[in-house]
Amino acid sequence: MQLRYWKVRPYVLTAGRTRTRRPLLVHTLVSVPYYDAVFAAGLLPEARSLYEQARRTARSVAELSAVCGISLGVTRVVVDDLAATDRLLVHTDHDNVDFRLLERLRDGLRKLA
Structure with a gap:
């Protein structure tokens, strides 16, 4: 018996x-502050992949998207869903943003354009 893996459409993963x-x-x-194997087993393969990758070390949303091969928009929605269940921790450290560095980066990009 051969098992077939069907890729789930993004609409299904995000419920539209x-x-x-x-x-x-x-x-x-x-x-992932606390890994739950039973919870992981109940996830769709794409969501499980994101959960497993975030378990290993703290990763950016963009990095998870790239490593798991899932579009950035879908990754954001699935990560948000996992965070809503308190299975995934979103690190919001906006206080340490160096706005001078961001402005220099913006100015440098404008010069290149």
């Missing part, structure tokens, strides 16, 4: 949603 309840930027870090 395109927005998140919280701001999840590409550099937002997420991690």
Whole structure:
């Protein structure tokens, strides 16, 4: 007997949603504070992949998207769903943003354009 893996459409993974309840930027870090194997077994393969990758070390949303091969928009929604169950921790450290560095980066990119 041969098992077939059917890739789940993004619409199914996100239940048709395109927005998140919280701001999840590409550099937002997420991690799994307590790994639950039973919970992981009940997830769709794509969500399980995100959960497993965030378990290993804190990763950015963009990195999870790339490593798991899931679009950034879908990754944001699935990460938000996992965070809503308190299985995934979203690190919101906006106080340590160096705005001078961001402004220099912006100015440098404008010069290149």
